[in-house]
Amino acid sequence: MAWIYLIVAGLFEIGFTTCLKLSDNFTQLKWSVGFFICISASFFLRNKAIATIPMGTAYAVWTGIGAVGTVVVGMILYKEPADFWRLFFIFLLIGSIIGLKLVSK
Template identity: 75%
Template sequence: MAWVFLIIAGLFEVGFTTSLKLSDNFSNWKWSTAFFICITVSFLLLNKAIQTIPMGTAYAVWTGIGAVGTVIVGIFLYKEPTDAWRIFFLFLLIGSIMGLKFVSK
């Protein structure tokens, strides 16, 4: 169950980074509220996950999910570049996240 909490926490990390951009320096109260809700849920679930999963592994997976998800949001919502090297390193990051999951007890 800890891995489920960790994955959901990572998705909420994508939510808080996206909300942070949309909050327009916290001047848009709706997106600012979404940011604070997402960051709170993300940290609560990360905290729950590290009760079982080693802290270093959990943190690496959490930040990795957040980084990959945020890059994907940037590509689709903000038309950020999708050159070959960027995609290569994105897949390398995904592979690293999966590797950490498979080698963790």
């Protein structure tokens, strides 16, 4: 169950980074509220996950999910570049996240 908490926490991290961008420096109320809801849920779920998963592993996986997801959101919503090297390193990061899951007890 801890891994599910951690994955959902990572998805909420994507949500709070996206809402942060859309909040326009907290001038857009609905996106600002979305940011605070997402960040609260993300930290709450990550905290539940680290009750079982080693803290360093959980933090790396949580950050990795957020980083990969935020890059993908940037590519889709903001037309950020999706060149070979950027995608290569995103897949390398995904491989690292999977590796951490596989070697964690």
